[in-house]
Amino acid sequence: MSTDNIGRxxxxxxxxxxxxxxxxxxxxxxxPLRVTGAPLPVGVxxxxxxxxxxxxxxxxMDAVRVAAVCDTDRARLxxxxxxxxxxxxxxDHRAMLEKGGVEAVFVATPTHLHREIVEQAVEAERHVxxxxxxxxxxxxxxxxxxxxxxxxxxxxxxxEGRSNPIYQLxxxxxxxxxxxxxxxxxxxxxxKTSWRIPVxxxxxxxxxxxxLDGGISIGLPxxxxxxxxxxxxxxxxxxxxxxxxxxxxxxxxxxxxxFDTVACELLWPGGARLVYEATLCNSFQGRHEVLHGSxxxxxxxxxxxxxxxxxxxxxxxxxxxxxxxxFHNDEGIxxxxxxxxxxxxxxxxxxxxxxxxxxxxxVEEFLKGIVEGGEITAGAGDAYxxxxxxxxxxxxxxxxxxxxxxxxxxxx
Amino acid sequence: xxxxxxxxRLALHAMATRFEAVLAGGDEALLRAAGEEALAEIEEQxxxxxxxxxxxxxxxxxxxxxxxxxxxxSEMMGFLVRCRELWRQTxxxxxxxxxxxxxAHGFRGCAPVRNGDAEAARARTGMHLVAIDQARAEVRFLxxxxxxxxxxxxxxxxxxxxxxxxxxxxxxxxxxxxGSSTAVAIGAPPGEDGWRVxxxxxxxxxxxxxxxxxxxxxxxxxxxxxxxxxxxxGGAGHVLDPRTGRPAQGAAVAAAVCxxxxxxxxxxxxxLALGGPPEHAPDGLTAIVRTASGDWRAxxxxxxxxxxxxxxxxxxxxx
Numbered sequence: 048m049s050t051d052n053i054g055r056x057x058x059x060x061x062x063x064x065x066x067x068x069x070x071x072x073x074x075x076x077x078x079p080l081r082v083t084g085a086p087l088p089v090g091v092x093x094x095x096x097x098x099x100x101x102x103x104x105x106x107x108m109d110a111v112r113v114a115a116v117c118d119t120d121r122a123r124l125x126x127x128x129x130x131x132x133x134x135x136x137x138x139d140h141r142a143m144l145e146k147g148g149v150e151a152v153f154v155a156t157p158t159h160l161h162r163e164i165v166e167q168a169v170e171a172e173r174h175v176x177x178x179x180x181x182x183x184x185x186x187x188x189x190x191x192x193x194x195x196x197x198x199x200x201x202x203x204x205x206x207e208g209r210s211n212p213i214y215q216l217x218x219x220x221x222x223x224x225x226x227x228x229x230x231x232x233x234x235x236x237x238x239k240t241s242w243r244i245p246v247x248x249x250x251x252x253x254x255x256x257x258x259l260d261g262g263i264s265i266g267l268p269x270x271x272x273x274x275x276x277x278x279x280x281x282x283x284x285x286x287x288x289x290x291x292x293x294x295x296x297x298x299x300x301x302x303x304x305x306f307d308t309v310a311c312e313l314l315w316p317g318g319a320r321l322v323y324e325a326t327l328c329n330s331f332q333g334r335h336e337v338l339h340g341s342x343x344x345x346x347x348x349x350x351x352x353x354x355x356x357x358x359x360x361x362x363x364x365x366x367x368x369x370x371x372x373x374f375h376n377d378e379g380i381x382x383x384x385x386x387x388x389x390x391x392x393x394x395x396x397x398x399x400x401x402x403x404x405x406x407x408x409x410v411e412e413f414l415k416g417i418v419e420g421g422e423i424t425a426g427a428g429d430a431y432x433x434x435x436x437x438x439x440x441x442x443x444x445x446x447x448x449x450x451x452x453x454x455x456x457x458x459x
Numbered sequence: 460x461x462x463x464x465x466x467x468r469l470a471l472h473a474m475a476t477r478f479e480a481v482l483a484g485g486d487e488a489l490l491r492a493a494g495e496e497a498l499a500e501i502e503e504q505x506x507x508x509x510x511x512x513x514x515x516x517x518x519x520x521x522x523x524x525x526x527x528x529x530x531x532x533s534e535m536m537g538f539l540v541r542c543r544e545l546w547r548q549t550x551x552x553x554x555x556x557x558x559x560x561x562x563a564h565g566f567r568g569c570a571p572v573r574n575g576d577a578e579a580a581r582a583r584t585g586m587h588l589v590a591i592d593q594a595r596a597e598v599r600f601l602x603x604x605x606x607x608x609x610x611x612x613x614x615x616x617x618x619x620x621x622x623x624x625x626x627x628x629x630x631x632x633x634x635x636x637x638g639s640s641t642a643v644a645i646g647a648p649p650g651e652d653g654w655r656v657x658x659x660x661x662x663x664x665x666x667x668x669x670x671x672x673x674x675x676x677x678x679x680x681x682x683x684x685x686x687x688x689x690x691x692x693g694g695a696g697h698v699l700d701p702r703t704g705r706p707a708q709g710a711a712v713a714a715a716v717c718x719x720x721x722x723x724x725x726x727x728x729x730x731l732a733l734g735g736p737p738e739h740a741p742d743g744l745t746a747i748v749r750t751a752s753g754d755w756r757a758x759x760x761x762x763x764x765x766x767x768x769x770x771x772x773x774x775x776x777x778x
């Protein structure tokens with residue numbers, strides 16, 4: 048089902064007869080990727096931390112074989128190769144596309160380098176998984192979108208919310224009457240880290256610490272916010288009309304010119320606001336998103352999710368058996384994927400939290416798209432639009448000015 | 460930011476304990492970045508090696524290797540091969556297949572089992588039951604019920620990987636430890652000839668008049684300390700002797716100094732089971748044991764040992 052234009056009330060209209068069904072039968076965990084024939088040979092381009100995490104997840108999938116790894120840094124390339132079973136190593140992605148024997152590639156390089164690699168991978172007729180944000184400029188993001196649309200192969204962006212089973216489950220509640228009218232939204236990214244990469248060679252400082260360079264980086268709103276903004280776009284089917292924000296360097300005063308702490312306010316059509324806060328200076332409550340409705344609030348924290356019902360909200364029968372967690376004065380119903388099956392086995396508590404990382408589900412969905420023709424939930428269009436919002440949010444934070452979101456730009 | 464003493468200090472909670480990196484050198488921002496990269500590596504190693512996480516690579520081996528050969532990556536192969544070598548060196552006193560025994564004794568959320576079932580668990584213990592095909596990078600268990608449990612060596616392995624990150628980043632002076640029980644020292648603090656670490660004498664109150672343990676000086680070496688008085692189940696300590704299937708006895712505290720934290724971690728656990736320094740220790744191992752009677756004994760190169768306890772400390776095979 049395309050989520051680009053659907054509105055909540057339209058969905059309610061179509062699903063009116065099924066609302067009770069939605070609340071009684073939570074989504075099941077996705078069926079694992081089937082092994083059919085020889086493993087699919089894939090390559091990973093860019094094996095910094097995220098690339099190596101992708102390699103570890105791929106190692107858990109029998110239907111896939113990592114045939115090649117690419118990085119321009121020798122130490123990183125060696126670290127990446129250790130996370131494979133004898134893959135070939137390349138320091139140039141073009142050589143890998145030509146000689147690596149891969150049918151699909153994962154692009155996990157710095158954001159501003161995605162465009163060239165994606166375009167060449169598409170030209171080489173490879174399936175492409177491109178980490179999000181797609182690019183650091185709207186122009187580059189649009190070019191990636193065009194390449195993806197022109198490709199006859201599978202393209203998936205590295206947006207991990209849409210394939211997350213808990214987020215999918217929570218969305219069914221959001222779209223039903225359980226949450227009802229959207230009042231406001233909130234999200235945060237909190238992690239105490241300098242974002243700096245240790246670099247011994249001063250000549251390579253800019254290459255490795257691109258995130259700290261205001262001329263290249265799209266900062267916290269772009270690099271982290273894009274993923275979180277996409278969740279709200281997906282849930283509401285809408286995009287903000289305007290964004291305002293600000294930021295500063297609160298802790299890491301080490302010569303960088305990218306804010307380590309930002310706050311943005313994104314205004315949705317109809318008046319709902321998303322208040323977004325991100326900092327590299329404190330880890331309290333990590334990364335999460337909240338949607339406040341007139342009947343309930345939903346809190347999503349990537350490996351877990353909860354619904355907090357208002358006292359006057361109608362009660363559904365299944366809630367009697369629901370797993371709950373107490374947060375100070377609020378009691379949340381734990382959103383558990385596969386709850387029905389687990390409850391039947393008396394193992395509902397076992398299901399709290401995801402058994403796999405959100406990255407795993409995103410990677411698996413991409414591979415299912417290739418091997419089984421499965422649906423891709425984070426395509427180029429959605430990723431382009433969320434990337435644009437991330438870029439504009441950073442612009443708002445950096446300039447301190449209100450940025451209007453041009454619908455024509457969102458259409459691409 | 461630097462502490463008052465001029466060190467950069469970072470910490471992380473992982474593997475149910477607290478890891479800390481203390482670094483010294485010129486560029487504070489570079490040290491901080493290197494420390495973060497090192498701690499991120501520890502987090503990644505937990506994701507890979509945890510026997511408790513359903514999505515770890517180790518769990519995948521445990522879940523499937525009894526039914527078929529399980530492919531894994533070069534780094535995991537390196538971990539398993541090193542574990543096998545340490546199992547051989549310690550004569551089985553360290554054994555990463557101790558999972559069934561841990562369950563049998565109630566350390567995995569299960570109730571302790573009867574003696575007969577504990578014997579059955581011991582029959583499923585032993586690295587000789589794990590077939591490692593390095594050429595194909597595959598692992599297979601030779602009998603059902605074998606279970607890898609890296610608890611005795613996982614911290615050390617993670618610290619070694621993190622130390623590699625620090626060295627690659629150009630760090631020349633650092634102390635990295637996990638839970639104050641396993642540490643690796645890179646270089647020495649400014650003006651010193653090594654990092655000085657005191658080995659605790661044992662559980663407070665057990666020997667209330669016992670003096671502190673020896674101080675060791677570490678420079679580009681690792682230290683691990685084990686004691687049976689941590690977690691317990693059914694009144695028994697959490698360190699089991701894989702050779703007998705019973706809780707390790709005979710030593711109150713055991714410490715090992717080696718070139719690598721992985722080795723030190725494994726040997727400190729093995730020394731508890733052995734009850735004292737081994738008869739034939741590998742080169743480079745300094746074994747330090749406090750016996751049940753309170754005496755300290757050491758064997759191997761004793762250069763790392765600085766201050767010895769007030770009681771007589773006997774040395775075996777001192778250079």
